[in-house]
Amino acid sequence: MRDEKGQAMSELILVLPLLTGLILGLMQMAVFLSARCAFEYACGQAARQYAGGFLSDPTTAGLSNALWAGLGTYQRFFDPGSFQITPVPATSEILAPFQKTAGLLPGPLGSFLNQSAGRLLNYGGQWWVLRIRFKGLPLASWLLPQGVWVETQMCVLKYPFGAPP
């Protein structure tokens, strides 16, 4: 402690926690930003598969599975239990008001018009709001005990929307 080496060591011991915190914080931020980017990409891939009719299950559950698979090695940084997809259906600007009007008409006529519109304008889609919790690096999880919520939204139309013609 009294010679120069001892002094340097004691200074290093004092600075080490701060230095470790800074390095881990930097790594945590880099991993978070990279994981968020991977999440955005996986969302896009899942939506493209939905639009192209390549999802075996074109429901929210199917999209959720495709998205999780698309995260690949980044899965370890996210909490699967926190994954939320809020779907908002009937995104067609033209079909929705038409269906609303047809719904006001009495029984058979209204349903006939509704079905006709559904057959002619056979496209439709989804508008999703997606949320997931980023857990962070296991080593540096104490830096973010609650994690960070990542949120995005996307909308796409597909054709044919209903059963294949």
Added chain:
Amino acid sequence: MMNLLRRSSEKPQGQVLLATLFFCFIFAVLFVGVYKSGVLYGLKERSNRACELTALSAGAVYANGLQWVRLTNLFLVTFAILDLTVIAAAVAAAGAVSFGALAGIALKSDPHFRQKVQKLQSLLFGINLSVPGLYPSLIFAESLSVARKNNLSDNWFKPGGPLSFQVPLPPSPAFLFNSETTSPLWTALVPSMSLRFRTADQFIQDQGDSESQKVYYQYQDQKTGTYHYVEEKDTELAPNSTNPGQRRVKQGLEGSGKLLKLEPVVLGDAEREAQAAAQSDIEKSGLRTATQSFKAIAPLLRGILLDVTDKTDPPDHTFIAYTQLPTSLPPGDGSPNPIQSIAEISVEGPGLAAWDLTAPAYQSRRIHLKPERLAEILVPETVLQSLVQSGKIPAVPNLFSPAAFPGGF
């Protein structure tokens, strides 16, 4: 101040302080660098995704519209058969009269039901109209709506609502319809489905021209804008092409591998003279082939409109979306800093004829665009150049010429 700094740096405490400051500076730079690049990467990904989803959505509406074309073509065929039935009944009722009288009765009794369907098709799909058709406008409206839902910037409508439409300059998002075959480029901004009516003379051309005239193909050099024409013998079928029958320039020749479009008729002067001489010889000898006889009535047949078909061969049903994602990133000059993206899709299917109604539906496919395509579309000079070439605005050297403003200043 400088003296104070110098004096303090000579002491151990001052040196430690400076080293700490330097250390903090390095870490701050690292943090800011990682943060900015990470945020930008994420936004770029979001912008690209939103743009591609907008283009794919437009493709879905477009594909649905092409199914409508098939359906209306079926109506057209049905009404044409109805027309023929009415004409046949009228001719049969007239009994045995001369050929001329029969033709007169046929013309008079024609109820022209098919023309009503054609008018409807024209209005629906914007064929031979100076304004966009109803369905192309629907593609535009749905694409705009999806772009908004994907948080992309929209300057087509003021915040007041759907009635507050304005023509934005420059438009964002901008949609280009069938840009490969639309010239000048700015006209691709007008919603269109690249359709036309098939005419009766087309069948004669298909039969007769293959023997007497050479078939030429063309491609355009994207850098210079020059068109190059290639003879059929210098072409080959392009493998793995999205369009059936797509040809390309043969390997080993100039422009090898370039995808080609069919050029209807291109004749050199010598060929034209030779053909005229041959024609005159035939006429002198009094001989006329069946094809030539049909050609004589080609102008008449050209006026007979049949069903709706693709405007170009091979068909071009493409859609480009150019979008901007607004961000709050500090650009440094106080102006907004949106992220620009571009995406293209192609809508492909087996055919538009009435008998294709039960064929597989049209589907949109994403096309990977080269980055220079974005520059080509975005560079204002390109748009200005196309406007000048189209004659919509006078060229710069002619601005002060009285001829540039026929109506006077």
